[in-house]
Amino acid sequence: MPASRRGSGSVILPSGQTLAIHTRTQDEEDLPHATKKTMADHLRKYESLFTLTPQRMRMIVEAFTESLELGLSKPHQIVPMIPTWVFGWPTGKETGDYLALDLGVQISLGVSGTNLRVCLVTLQGDGKFEITQTKYRLSEEQKQDDGQKLFDFCAECLQTFVESNTGDGPGQLRPGQLLPLGFTFSYPCTQDRVDHGELIRWTKGFGAPNTEGRDVADMFRKSLEKYQLPVQLTALINDTTGTLIASSYVNPNTKIAVIFGTGCNAAYMERVKDIPKIAQLGIDPAAEMAINCEWGAFDSFEHEHLPRTKYDTVVDDTSNKPGEQAFEKLISGRYLGEIFRLVICELIDEGVLFLGQNTYKLEKPYCFDTAFLSLMESDPTDELLMVIGIFTHFFALETTLAERQFFRALAKLVGRRAARLSACGIAAIVSRMGLLDEGCSVGADGSLYNKYPGFADRVHEGLVDIFGDRGRNIVTHHAEDGSGVGSAIIAAMTRARRDAGLYPNV
DSSP, rough: OOOOTSSSSEEOOOTTTEEEEEOSSSOOGGGGOOOHHHHHHHHHHHHHHOOOHHHHHHHHHHHHHHHHHHHHHSSOOOSOOEEEEEEOOOOSSOEEEEEEEEEEEEEETEEEEEEEEEEEEEEEEEEEEEEEEEEEEEEEHHHOOHHHHHHHHHHHHHHHHHTTBBSSSOOOOOOOOOOOEEEEEESSSESSTTHHHHHHOTTTTOSSOOTTBBBBHHHHHHHHHHHHHHHEEEEEEOOHHHHHHHHHOOOEEEEEEEEESSSSSEEEEEGGGOGGGGGGGOOOTTEEEEEEEEEGTTTTOOOOOSOHHHHHHHHHHTTTSSTTTTHHHHSSSSTHHHHHHHHHHHHTTTTOOOOOOOOOGGGGGOOOOOHHHHHTOOOOOOTTTHHHHHHHHHHHOOOOOHHHHHHHHHHHHHHHHHHHHHHHHHHHHHHHHHOTTOOOEEEEEEHHHHHSSHHHHHHHHHHHHHHHGGGGEEEEOOOOOOOIIIIHHHHHHHHHOOOOOOTTOO
C-alpha cells in the first residue's frame, strides 16, 4: 500500500503479522518538500491576511476610542473602564515603609506554577526606593482549596516575611511597627472603594471555592487578624494600575501603562468630570482617577472592528470563553503560537508541508509556544539552525531552507500584527486624552513586550502609521514593578488621602 501523507502506514507480512511503518527519513532530499516558489506563493496569501494597513488601523482606533468612552459613561459595558479609586499621580515625595503582597505571580515564561510574592518597599522620595522581597510557592491544590484557607496561607507567608525582616539593623522593620499594605489582586473585581473588592470570577488557573461574589479584602483581613499581624490593608489594586503609578513615580512623563504578556491590559489617568457613571458620588470634577481599562475585551461578541482571520475564529471558538476577550486573542502571548500552528496545520492538510512525515505532534492544540516564534524571528544563522532545532527536537520533523524561511516570515507576520494592534489600543487612549501634540511616555511590561524581538519597535512603527510623524511623540519604555513598588506607592497615596479627609468613603 502507498504510505499515507501523514507518514504512517502498515503492511501485512507473509506470516500474517501487521507491521507499522514510518516513512520519515533523516535524508531530507528523499522527502517530497515544498519548493521555494510554492512557499513564496503561500506567503503572499498570508501577507494579505495578516497585514494591517494604516487606514485600517485608524478605523480600529476610532472604534476603540468610542468603546472606551462608552465604558466611562455606563456600567457593565464590554470594555468596562473600571474606576480604581486611586486619585491623581504620585508626587515623588512619598516616603516610608510599606508592604506589598502579589497573589498569583507566574514563575517564568513557559514554566507552570504560581508564586505568592511579599515585598517590603522603602520609599525614599525623588522617585527612589529600595525593595526586599521573598517568593513563596503556591501548590495547585492550594489554588483549588477553600478561599479562606488560601488567604490564611497568604497571611502565614506575610507573618514569616515580617518576622524575618524585623530587627534593629538598617532597612529592617521595628518590632510592632504598624505597616500599610497594598494587595495586588489581578483578577476581575468590582470595587466601590479602594480597599474593598468583590471577586467576579477566578482566572489564571485559580478555582478556590467560596470566594467568587465575596469581598476578598474582607476575607484577607480576617486572615490578618487570625495571625495578629501589625498590618493594615490599605489598597486592593490591579497590577496594571500599579504599573501606571510606579512608572510615573520614577518617570513623571508616564501617562499610560500597558501590559503585553499572556494577557493584555492598560491603565491611564482620567478626569473625574469625564467619567459620567460616577457623577452621583459628588467627587470634585477637577480630580483625576486611574482607570483600569480591561481592554482585552474590546470588540467581543459582535466582532465588528478587528481583522479576524479564520484561524482567529478557531482560536476563539475552541477557547474556554468563546466570543469574549476578542482583542486579547489577537495580541497576547497566550495565543500567537496557536495562530501560527493553525496555519501550519492547514498547509499540512493541503499537502503542502511535511509530506511523508508524521505530523501528529503538531496536531495538539497550543503545542506551539509563542516563545518558538520569538526564537525563529531572532535566529541569526543563514541556515536558520534555530528553526531546525525547534522542528526536529519538539516535533520530529525535517525541514528545508525554503520552508524554514517561510516559517520565520509567517512568525513575523503574526508577531507584527499583534504589535500593530497593540499600537491601536495605545493610540485610542492618546486620542481620547489629547496627548499627541505634547507627547508622553507609556510604561510597558509583560513577556511579549520584554522578550519578543522587535515588538516595541513595531508598536512605535504602528503609532507613526496611525498618527504620522507626530506618532513619534509617544514613546514606550520598560515599566517599573507595578505589583510590588506600584502597590506600595498606592498604599502610601491612599493613606495620605484618607489622613487629609479626602473622599474617605472611597
